[in-house]
Amino acid sequence: MKQTRKWIALALAGALSLSLLAGCADQSAPAASAAPEATPSAEPDTGAASSDALVIAEQGIFSIGGTVIESDGTFDVANYYTSREGSTAHVDHANVLYQIPENNTGLPMVFLHGYGQSRMGWMTTPDGREGWSNLFLRMGHSVWLIDQPRRGEAGQTSVAGTMTTTP
Secondary structure, eight states, rough: OOHHHHHHHHHHHHHHHHHHHHHHHOOOOOEEEEEEEEOOOOSOOOOOOOOOOOEEEEEEEEEESSSEEEEOOOOOOTTTTTOOOOEEEEOOOEEEEEEEEOOOOEEEEEEEETOOOOTTTHHOOOSSSSHHHHHHHHHHHHEEEETTTSSSSGOOOOOOOOOOOOO
């Protein structure tokens, strides 16, 4: 198990390093503006897509690794909130959201968040602007946003922990 985790960590670190290098290599891509200036228009909005629309050709989400654990007993949906007997849970897995733009360059970007974070940190900013994932999608890179085991969308765990008030 430890050997498998080491290989997965090594593969993810390598993919992240290569994707960062590939993303930095394309200096011809247009710079993204922070916010477009609003210009008054005499014509009503017809709902047509603007020229800067982000077109996603394919997207999905999947889990990888982890364990399925089962509770003893017989499952009864009527008692689901009071008893977990007979339940199953997928735990200790990674969860990956991917998006592939229509103008895909073939150079993917792999985003791995830090401690206490989730993939949402790559998708937006605290003030609501587009995050790094959309900026790279606009440059034609597919994005792979990973929630590490026990964090974000992959938050369930089979490992018991103890919370203390001691820092």
